[in-house]
Amino acid sequence: MTQxxxxxxxxxxxxxxxVLAPHAPSVNPTGAKPILQVENLRKYFPVKSSGLIRRTIxxxxxxxxxSFEVPAGGSLGLVGESGCGKSTTGRLITRLYEPTxxxxxxxxxxxxQTSARGLKPLRREIQMIFQDPYTSLNPRHTVGxxxxxxxxxxxxxxxxxxxxxxxxxxxxxxxxPEHYNRYPHEFSGGQRQRIGIARALTLQPKLLxxxxxxxxxxxxxxxxxxNLLQDxxxxxxxxxxxxxxxxxxxxHFCPExxxxxxxxxxxxxxxxxLYNRPHHPYTQALLSAVPDVKQAxxxxxxxxxxxxxxxxxxxxxxxxxxxxxxxxxxQEICAKVEPxxxxxxxxxxxxxxxxGEIGKHPEQPVTAKLLGVDDYGTAEPGATPSEIEQGPGxxxxxxxxxxxxxxxxxxxxxx
Amino acid sequence: xxxxxxxxxxxxxxxxxxxxxxxxxxAGRSPMQLAxxxxxxxxxxxxxxxxxVFIVLxxxxxxxxxxxxxxxxxxxxxDLLSSTGTNxxxxxGGVSWDHPFGVEPGTGRDLLSRIMLAMTWSLGIALTGTLLxxxxxxxxxxxxxxxxxxxxxxxxxxxxxxLSFPQTMMLLALSSPAVLLLxxxxxxxPGLGLLEDRDRASGLYVILILAAFGWPPVARVVRxxxxxxxxxxxxxxxxxxxxxxxxxxxKEVLPNVWAPILVYVTLLVPAYISAEAAFSFLGxxxxxxxxTLGNILANSVNYTSADPTFFFLPGVLxxxxxVVFNLVGDGARDALDPKTHR
Numbered sequence: 001m002t003q004x005x006x007x008x009x010x011x012x013x014x015x016x017x018x019v020l021a022p023h024a025p026s027v028n029p030t031g032a033k034p035i036l037q038v039e040n041l042r043k044y045f046p047v048k049s050s051g052l053i054r055r056t057i058x059x060x061x062x063x064x065x066x067s068f069e070v071p072a073g074g075s076l077g078l079v080g081e082s083g084c085g086k087s088t089t090g091r092l093i094t095r096l097y098e099p100t101x102x103x104x105x106x107x108x109x110x111x112x113q114t115s116a117r118g119l120k121p122l123r124r125e126i127q128m129i130f131q132d133p134y135t136s137l138n139p140r141h142t143v144g145x146x147x148x149x150x151x152x153x154x155x156x157x158x159x160x161x162x163x164x165x166x167x168x169x170x171x172x173x174x175x176x177p178e179h180y181n182r183y184p185h186e187f188s189g190g191q192r193q194r195i196g197i198a199r200a201l202t203l204q205p206k207l208l209x210x211x212x213x214x215x216x217x218x219x220x221x222x223x224x225x226x227n228l229l230q231d232x233x234x235x236x237x238x239x240x241x242x243x244x245x246x247x248x249x250x251x252h253f254c255p256e257x258x259x260x261x262x263x264x265x266x267x268x269x270x271x272x273x274l275y276n277r278p279h280h281p282y283t284q285a286l287l288s289a290v291p292d293v294k295q296a297x298x299x300x301x302x303x304x305x306x307x308x309x310x311x312x313x314x315x316x317x318x319x320x321x322x323x324x325x326x327x328x329x330x331q332e333i334c335a336k337v338e339p340x341x342x343x344x345x346x347x348x349x350x351x352x353x354x355x356g357e358i359g360k361h362p363e364q365p366v367t368a369k370l371l372g373v374d375d376y377g378t379a380e381p382g383a384t385p386s387e388i389e390q391g392p393g394x395x396x397x398x399x400x401x402x403x404x405x406x407x408x409x410x411x412x413x414x415x
Numbered sequence: 416x417x418x419x420x421x422x423x424x425x426x427x428x429x430x431x432x433x434x435x436x437x438x439x440x441x442a443g444r445s446p447m448q449l450a451x452x453x454x455x456x457x458x459x460x461x462x463x464x465x466x467x468v469f470i471v472l473x474x475x476x477x478x479x480x481x482x483x484x485x486x487x488x489x490x491x492x493x494d495l496l497s498s499t500g501t502n503x504x505x506x507x508g509g510v511s512w513d514h515p516f517g518v519e520p521g522t523g524r525d526l527l528s529r530i531m532l533a534m535t536w537s538l539g540i541a542l543t544g545t546l547l548x549x550x551x552x553x554x555x556x557x558x559x560x561x562x563x564x565x566x567x568x569x570x571x572x573x574x575x576x577x578l579s580f581p582q583t584m585m586l587l588a589l590s591s592p593a594v595l596l597l598x599x600x601x602x603x604x605p606g607l608g609l610l611e612d613r614d615r616a617s618g619l620y621v622i623l624i625l626a627a628f629g630w631p632p633v634a635r636v637v638r639x640x641x642x643x644x645x646x647x648x649x650x651x652x653x654x655x656x657x658x659x660x661x662x663x664x665x666k667e668v669l670p671n672v673w674a675p676i677l678v679y680v681t682l683l684v685p686a687y688i689s690a691e692a693a694f695s696f697l698g699x700x701x702x703x704x705x706x707t708l709g710n711i712l713a714n715s716v717n718y719t720s721a722d723p724t725f726f727f728l729p730g731v732l733x734x735x736x737x738v739v740f741n742l743v744g745d746g747a748r749d750a751l752d753p754k755t756h757r
Contacts, residue, residue: 127655135649136649139671150656153658153662203656
């Protein structure tokens with residue numbers, strides 16, 4: 001037999017071939033209860049003046065009223081450009097930051113209200129995978145003590161059982177269990193991220209906040225790590241809040257995706273709707289910026305939506321809709337009235353006065369009647385604003401933007 | 416670097432079971448062993464280490480040798496001095512088999528005995544002072560750097576106060592009442608049988624003064640390091656695990672500031688040896704007849720032209736001690752820091 005007779009698979013074990021093979025996109029378990037409900041979550045960082053008396057002269061509204069839910073064993077993607085507050089949201093849910101307001105319901109507990117002492121048992125349930133595998137591992141600790149530290153802190157395993165458990169975890173994430181004695185600097189970026197994942201798994205969490213878990217890695221390694229996360233999700237039923245800015249990876253990993261802009265969620269929908277029929281002009285612009293391989297092969301130029309200007313400062317965000325300063329559709333109403341999060345499909349919410357598919361945006365604001373204002377955002381004297389559900393989840397009735405009527409879910413659409 | 420080469424990771428991100436045969440080579444080498452191996456591979460460090468161990472052993476052995484009468488630091492040998500009663504007879508300050516380092520001018524006391532015993536007290540004071548300084552400096556540095564805010568500001572002002580304090584004035588002014596106070600306080604403590612109460616009290620006084628005014632630079636260096644370390648993601652990871660403050664300070668942060676601390680220690684030990692010498696010179700530290708490197712050197716200054724050996728030997732020894740401690744510290748830092756490659 002010559003070398004040429006071998007396919008690459010011949011040199012791999014069946015397990016490796018399975019792990020390396022492209023995985024199908026993740027799907028959320030049907031009928032799962034939400035494990036995490038975030039409602040109107042806010043985080044304002046004070047801006048202090050310099051000098052002896054440090055007065056608060058302003059607030060960075062990093063996260064300003066976001067609501068979403070993560071189904072048990074499922075995953076929600078959180079995308080947006082740099083500085084839009086997605087990492088802050090992740091750090092609020094893990095309570096690395098203290099929320100300014102709002103609720104984070106995990107099980108029957110509100111994490112936003114829990115004291116520092118009360119958080120300790122919760123730490124076992126919610127863990128985090130960090131962005132940069134080069135700073136997220138203590139360079140002075142061995143892999144064994146990094147992965148085993150949660151066991152010691154929570155005192156759940158007798159001392160002599162720590163090492164076997166650590167080795168088991170290393171094996172789960174595809175590392176050599178004999179390497180527990182090595183330091184992080186002896187590993188490559190992908191291996192380090194696996195160590196970080198093993199540490200997050202140590203306490204068998206129910207929810208993992210993955211804060212850009214692959215953006216620091218090579219593209220080839222990204223696929224391996226994403227495959228690993230998918231395997232872990234399937235095997236242990238872990239729910240993911242997946243924060244990223246790579247839309248392709250989010251599309252693969254997350255059946256539901258929320259798009260953030262300047263501290264607010266502008267659109268949240270299931271994968272198919274968001275990627276194929278986005279209703280918010282920002283989402284449309286974001287998706288049009290994704291390079292397309294097929295397009296490159298044809299050689300043609302694709303229509304791109306170019307946003308002009310910079311992201312406004314979160315210290316002094318624009319009135320009304322925060323996106324209006326860069327929005328191609330913006331009109332008078334956008335400056336006066338903040339668009340509510342309106343459910344426009346069975347699993348689709350969007351915060352825009354002119355919500356609609358690309359090229360089919362309505363001329364008149366769809367929200368005016370619901371909010372009791374005229375088309376220019378001035379309050380109409382006789383109108384009664386309708387109640388718009390602003391909770392974290394989806395309801396069985398929604399407002400169809402094309403027909404401007406309320407529609408009800410057919411039985412197979414009910415969640 | 417052959418020792419570390421065998422455990423270098425495989426560059427690719429392949430799965431581990433492919434490299435199953437390398438497991439035997441990996442097993443059973445703890446991180447500490449690796450550091451020791453790296454240290455031993457460095458010749459200069461090993462030579463310095465051997466010399467410093469020898470010096471420390473001499474310092475430890477001296478009181479024992481005095482007790483068993485091998486060394487006689489206080490016996491007068493006037494017969495070895497010239498008829499005028501000052502300069503030693505013979506060449507190089509009266510070097511002989513009985514007195515390998517010669518004898519002291521003026522008294523004829525054995526110089527080897529005096530220098531060895533001086534090493535005991537000088538090193539003892541310098542090392543204890545360094546230890547105390549580092550403990551205070553590291554704890555305050557970590558706490559203030561990590562907590563920030565009010566605590567950081569308070570410690571910062573306290574550092575300014577300490578640094579702007581006229582310490583030499585206070586040192587001299589407080590010397591006699593403080594020594595008196597300490598003397599009554601430590602009267603009950605078991606001595607080595609070699610030091611008088613007065614010497615023990617003034618030695619302790621020197622240690623306390625060194626530590627009280629020596630910690631601010633350590634705290635500043637540590638605080639600066641901690642400010643950058645606390646922003647790293649592994650600190651957040653530790654908080655997420657539910658780590659206590661103590662664990663964060665001493666298990667997560669402290670190992671990352673060892674290198675600058677070690678560098679500072681290697682500078683502090685020799686600095687404190689010479690500081691102690693200076694104090695002795697000013698008459699604050701341990702006084703003759705109990706020998707320290709400081710008071711021997713202070714005494715030898717009077718005889719530099721008449722008996723240069725008397726000045727030369729303790730001076731060279733002091734310099735040697737300072738240099739080898741520095742080199743050992745350098746080597747230890749390189750060995751403990753897995754990222755340093757020469």
